[in-house]
Amino acid sequence: xxxxGGIQIPSRLPLxxxxxxxxxxxxxxxxxxxxxxxMQLVSQRLLRGTSLKSTIIGVIPNxxxxxxxxxxxxxxxxxxxxxxxxxxxxxxxxxxxxxxxITGLCRFRVSSLLKERPFVLAEVExxxxxxxxxxxxxxxxxxxxxxxxxKFYQAAVQLLGMLDISVPVVAKFRRLLDSLPRETLPxxxxxxxxxxxxxxxxxxxxxTLEERxxxxxxxxxxxxxxxxxLQKTRKINPDNEKRVLSVRKGGIxxxxxxxxxxxxxxxxxxxxAALERRVHGAKMPEAALRVCLKELKRLKKMPQSMPExxxxxxxxxxxxxxxxxxxxxxxxxxxxxxxxxxNDHYAMDxxxxxxxxxxxxxxxxxxxxxxxxxxxxxxxxxxxSVGRSIARTLGREFHRIALGxxxxxxxxxxxxxxxxxxxxxxxINGLKTVAVNNPVFLLDEVDKLGKSxxxxxxxxxxxxxxxxxxxxxxxxYLNVAFxxxxxxxxxxxxxxxxxxxxxxxxxxxxxxxxYTQEEKVEIAHRHLIPNQxxxxxxxxxxxxxxxxxxxxxxxxxxxxxxxxxxxxKFGAICRAVAVKVAEGHRANKTEASTPEGPTQQGDKAAAxxxxxxxxxxxxxxxxxxPPLFEMEVSERLTLPGVAVGLAWTxxxxxxxxxxxxxxxxxxxxTLTGQLxxxxxxxxxxxxxxxxxxxxxxxxxNMAGGPDPLEGTDIHLHFPAGAVTKDGPSAGVTxxxxxxxxxxxxxxxxxxxxxxxxxxxxxVLPVGGIKDxxxxxxxxxxxxxxxxxxxxxxxEELPANVRADLDFVTATNxxxxxxxxxxxxxxxxxxxxxxxxxxxxL
Numbered sequence: 069x070x071x072x073g074g075i076q077i078p079s080r081l082p083l084x085x086x087x088x089x090x091x092x093x094x095x096x097x098x099x100x101x102x103x104x105x106x107m108q109l110v111s112q113r114l115l116r117g118t119s120l121k122s123t124i125i126g127v128i129p130n131x132x133x134x135x136x137x138x139x140x141x142x143x144x145x146x147x148x149x150x151x152x153x154x155x156x157x158x159x160x161x162x163x164x165x166x167x168x169x170i171t172g173l174c175r176f177r178v179s180s181l182l183k184e185r186p187f188v189l190a191e192v193e194x195x196x197x198x199x200x201x202x203x204x205x206x207x208x209x210x211x212x213x214x215x216x217x218x219k220f221y222q223a224a225v226q227l228l229g230m231l232d233i234s235v236p237v238v239a240k241f242r243r244l245l246d247s248l249p250r251e252t253l254p255x256x257x258x259x260x261x262x263x264x265x266x267x268x269x270x271x272x273x274x275x276t277l278e279e280r281x282x283x284x285x286x287x288x289x290x291x292x293x294x295x296x297x298l299q300k301t302r303k304i305n306p307d308n309e310k311r312v313l314s315v316r317k318g319g320i321x322x323x324x325x326x327x328x329x330x331x332x333x334x335x336x337x338x339x340x341a342a343l344e345r346r347v348h349g350a351k352m353p354e355a356a357l358r359v360c361l362k363e364l365k366r367l368k369k370m371p372q373s374m375p376e377x378x379x380x381x382x383x384x385x386x387x388x389x390x391x392x393x394x395x396x397x398x399x400x401x402x403x404x405x406x407x408x409x410x411n412d413h414y415a416m417d418x419x420x421x422x423x424x425x426x427x428x429x430x431x432x433x434x435x436x437x438x439x440x441x442x443x444x445x446x447x448x449x450x451x452x453s454v455g456r457s458i459a460r461t462l463g464r465e466f467h468r469i470a471l472g473x474x475x476x477x478x479x480x481x482x483x484x485x486x487x488x489x490x491x492x493x494x495x496i497n498g499l500k501t502v503a504v505n506n507p508v509f510l511l512d513e514v515d516k517l518g519k520s521x522x523x524x525x526x527x528x529x530x531x532x533x534x535x536x537x538x539x540x541x542x543x544x545y546l547n548v549a550f551x552x553x554x555x556x557x558x559x560x561x562x563x564x565x566x567x568x569x570x571x572x573x574x575x576x577x578x579x580x581x582x583y584t585q586e587e588k589v590e591i592a593h594r595h596l597i598p599n600q601x602x603x604x605x606x607x608x609x610x611x612x613x614x615x616x617x618x619x620x621x622x623x624x625x626x627x628x629x630x631x632x633x634x635x636x637k638f639g640a641i642c643r644a645v646a647v648k649v650a651e652g653h654r655a656n657k658t659e660a661s662t663p664e665g666p667t668q669q670g671d672k673a674a675a676x677x678x679x680x681x682x683x684x685x686x687x688x689x690x691x692x693x694p695p696l697f698e699m700e701v702s703e704r705l706t707l708p709g710v711a712v713g714l715a716w717t718x719x720x721x722x723x724x725x726x727x728x729x730x731x732x733x734x735x736x737x738t739l740t741g742q743l744x745x746x747x748x749x750x751x752x753x754x755x756x757x758x759x760x761x762x763x764x765x766x767x768x769n770m771a772g773g774p775d776p777l778e779g780t781d782i783h784l785h786f787p788a789g790a791v792t793k794d795g796p797s798a799g800v801t802x803x804x805x806x807x808x809x810x811x812x813x814x815x816x817x818x819x820x821x822x823x824x825x826x827x828x829x830x831v832l833p834v835g836g837i838k839d840x841x842x843x844x845x846x847x848x849x850x851x852x853x854x855x856x857x858x859x860x861x862x863e864e865l866p867a868n869v870r871a872d873l874d875f876v877t878a879t880n881x882x883x884x885x886x887x888x889x890x891x892x893x894x895x896x897x898x899x900x901x902x903x904x905x906x907x908x909l
Contacts, residue, residue: 077150077173081126082109083188084168085142090268091127091149093172093196094252095259099127102165109187110166114153123153126176126192129269141184147195147273150176161489162382172255175272195275216281217250223288224257230295251277254284261291340368343384351393356548360387383485386492387546391505395554399463400431412457413450414594415587418864419443419578423458437535442514442559442572445580446720446839448630451560452512454580458558459508467498472513477523480532482545492545495532495552506554514571515561526568533557533574562718581838582629582720584866585622585846592618596635604642611645612680613638617688624695627846629720629839637692644691645681705817709809711888713801714822714844714852715793716836721843723820724798725787726805732770733781741786744794750825751784754802757829757881758810765885766894767810776810797834799825800853803881804888811894819888820844821853829881837861845869853878853887 084099084106091097101110114123128148155169174196182189224245231238244256258271267287274280347360363380370377405427409420422441430436443451452468459466474480483490491497498509511533517526531537532552540549564572583591597613626633683691704710704725713724739751755777758767762776769778784802786793800823808815822840824832833855841862844852854862856877862870876887885893 077124077176077192077194078121079192080182081124081150081176081190081192082113083126083128083144083148083178083190084109084170085130085144085188086127087130090129090265090272091151091170091172092255092259092268092272093149093174094248094256096154096169096171097259099168099170100165101168102163105185105187107164107166108185110156110168112186114156114168124150124173125153125170126150126178126190127170127172128178128188129265129272141181141188144178144181144188145269146178147275148176148178148192149272150174150192161491162385172259175275213278213281216278216285217253220253220257220281220285220288221245221250223285223292224253227261227288227292227295230292230299254280257288258284261287263287340364343367343381343388346388347384350388350390352387352390353392353549356387356392356546359548360384379485379490383545386496386500389500389503390496390546390550391499391503392550394504395506396464396504398430399461400427402427402431405461408461409457412460413454414591415583415866416450416454416580419454419580422576422578423454423461427461437553440533440535440557440559440575442561442564442575442577443580444561444564444577446562446582446629446718448628448632449580449582450630451580452510455508455510455558455560458556462508462556464556465502465504465507466510467502467507468510468512469494469498470512471525472516473518474525475518475520475522477525477528478544480525480528482543484544485547490545493528493543495541496543496546496550499550499555505551506556508556508558511557511559513561514559515563515566526571529571530574533559533571535574579838581864582842583631584842584869585619586868587866588622588631588634589615589618591631592622592634592638596631596638600635600638600642604639604646606642606646606649608680610649610679610681611642612682613641614682614684617683617685620685620688621692623846624697625692627697629842641683641688641691645683648681705815708812708814709805711801711805711808711815712820712849713798714820714840715795715797716839721836721839721841723843723847723849724793724801726798726801727785727787728805728809729783729785730770730780730809731783732779735777735779736781737777738781738783739785740783741789742792743786744792746794746796747786747798750796750799751802753799753825753827754806755782756827757803757825758806761829762810765807765811767807769810776806782806782809795834796824796832797822797836799823800831800878800881800884804884807885807893808889813889813893815888816851816890818848818850819853820847820849820851821884821888823853823855823858823878823884825881831855831878831880831884833857838864841865841869841873845873850874851876851887853884855879 084101085103086099088099089097091099101107109125113125116122126148127150129145130142149172151170151172153168153170155167157167159165159167174194176192177195179191179193182191228238228242228245233239233242241260245253248256254271254274254277258268267283271280271283274283344364347357347364350360352360363384367377367380367384370380402424406420406424409423413420426436426439443454445451455468456466478493480493480495482493482496492500495509499505499507511529514526514529517524517529519526531541535553538552538555541552542549559575561567564577593613593615598608601607601611621637622634625637628634681687689695705712709728709730711726713726715722715724737751737755739748743751758765759776762768762774767776768774769776769780771779773779784805786798800821803825804815804821822834822837824834826832837854837858838861841852841854842865850872851874853876856879859875859877862875876883878884878887
């Protein structure tokens with residue numbers, strides 16, 4: 069430890085690089101900290117310190133602006149001030165920073181730098197040794213130093229006599245003048261009177277007391293002469309009364325006082341002038357420019373101590389940083405765009421075709437407004453990554469805005485500036501981030517917007533996503549129009565059911581269905597496996613996953629429309645193989661270090677595995693465990709009263725079992741399985757239609773009577789009771805299930821169906837045909853019964869799926885029953901011809 073005059077500082081000090089001002093011993097200065105090195109010093113040293121010693125830091129003047137700070141450490145000033153941090157305050161607005169209140173202790177010289185990261189740490193040498201300049205009586209020694217000390221003290225007393233002693237700060241200065249040793253006055257007074265940072269730096273560099281008095285005395289004399297001049301002008305011009313009074317009440321403290329020399333120009337004036345130049349150089353529209361100039365005029369008249377000063381300054385900074393006229397030039401090469409999209413994404417032909425159409429029109433007409441595309445599909449099919457690829461194709465900036473769970477309209481439109489902590493919305497903030505006015509904005513999970521007392525964010529998006537209105541989008545914080553017409557908005561959603569109709573009307577919906585098994589295999593070997601190998605530090609020479617294994621993982625370990633779970637399974641395989649590879653490296657190192665072999669029993673290293681490690685069905689079971697999904701369709705259809713339907717969910721298509729049983733009773737119908745109102749109505753429709761046509765289809769009750777419900781209770785159950793089910797498309801499945809129950813015949817185990825029914829036995833079209841058919845294909849179903857009017861939807865299916873399945877298009881329930889049972893259903897042939905069988909379309 070170095071010591072002096074009762075002041076002890078460590079010989080190693082962390083250094084705070086200050087560009088705002090100069091800290092002198094005996095003064096207290098407030099510093100704003102926002103550069104990376106200084107932020108690390110505060111968080112790791114000051115906030116975690118437990119002793120007084122840990123709060124002592126060194127303050128070094130730094131001429132480099134932290135906004136232009138780089139990783140390279142600037143040339144440090146050799147002289148600094150050791151200080152103690154008496155207060156630390158943190159804030160996140162307008163950006164993360166700390167505010168430190170530091171009291172100077174003594175000077176030091178930097179001997180050597182010990183480290184530069186995460187903050188600067190230096191070996192220091194104490195400089196101030198005040199005891200050698202004072203006598204035991206506390207008076208200064210005779211000679212030139214004593215004369216300078218006495219002259220400086222008299223000048224300070226003269227200045228104090230010209231000020232208003234009733235002001236608390238002036239009274240405090242009077243107490244300091246009486247209680248402090250005269251040798252400390254140059255530092256204290258130089259820090260309190262109006263001086264430039266350059267002059268304070270000269271006082272800091274003055275090592276000897278004599279030199280220090282010589283540097284500070286002219287500054288003190290200048291302040292006295294300036295105050296005398298103001299008093300003289302008061303007699304000549306009475307309008308200067310207010311200025312003289314303001315100087316008398318607080319003239320010794322930094323601010324706007326004693327600004328008498330032209331070379332000591334107010335730094336805030338220069339900053340305001342620079343801001344005005346930036347406003348004129350931002351090339352903003354005329355309306356925005358008028359607002360900025362008006363705010364700038366108010367800012368010039370406003371004292372910095374007012375809270376509104378910082379709010380106005382932040383507003384003007386945002387206005388000049390927005391890309392009013394900055395844009396990127398589109399890379400309109402259709403062939404290159406097609407190649408890039410094909411390389412990034414397999415399948416998705418409809419989606420890629422629409423993107424290429426946009427690019428082609430953009431190439432022919434450059435003034436095309438940005439379309440609003442909405443990708444709707446189950447999770448994990450690549451909606452977000454397609455948006456990123458579109459930005460790469462166009463050569464534009466990409467910005468993602470996550471809307472899931474947003475329930476405040478201010479997140480979209482921003483807060484009005486009358487509120488404390490107001491800020492712009494996510495749209496304007498995103499434009500500030502990308503710094504161009506024609507980026508690609510991805511509005512992720514637009515179907516999961518909420519609504520609360522703070523407004524409806526979906527309604528706030530109406531103006532953003534309307535091509536006829538967003539050329540003059542007005543954020544509440546800006547309060548001026550901003551042109552969003554050149555922004556390419558892409559929204560993603562899992563379903564359109566929860567998107568308000570008015571918002572959905574403004575977007576062009578593109579369905580992104582799930583992948584077939586063959587497409588998943590191709591995606592796995594093109595993208596997923598190479599990506600997982602890279603993330604886990606493996607190479608194809610170390611791990612090989614055959615296509616048969618991939619198909620086994622897809623069919624027996626994952627059941628999804630996308631590929632997220634599939635990628636996680638590959639990650640689990642890579643982690644297990646990484647352990648084997650690491651053990652092999654250790655074994656090789658052990659053998660290399662002991663070429664003569666192990667000397668003790670049990671020290672023998674494990675033999676390294678053969679490379680590459682091939683994952684077969686045995687290894688797959690060891691790593692992933694038993695299969696999660698088995699082909700259980702045929703096992704579930706071993707008794708009458710069971711049928712297989714097809715359902716659509718936001719996660720893709722699923723197969724749906726319907727079970728029915730009957731027992732003696734009073735003709736009651738029981739429904740279980742968390743059914744919605746629409747599905748309950750379908751069950752009642754099915755019962756009514758079967759009772760009306762019982763004679764035709766030879767259906768009887770348990771006693772052999774003509775009414776199937778006479779003396780019989782029916783229980784209809786939909787397994788997976790924890791999942792809510794609703795919708796009309798299970799109507800044909802319920803009819804088939806009950807027909808099987810009443811007739812005692814088994815439904816074919818390879819048939820699945822979907823369709824809405826009427827009381828007259830007609831089969832009406834339903835939605836989600838592609839997702840439902842893909843789910844049937846994944847489950848191993850061979851025949852799919854769909855409504856006749858949904859036949860057009862089969863064109864969207866991949867050719868291999870159409871080749872593997874037999875499609876029956878039905879117009880009424882007769883055709884459905886005839887296709888669901890082996891050899892047809894009794895009574896169907898007499899009432900209708902055979903169903904239309906579309907085999908291998």
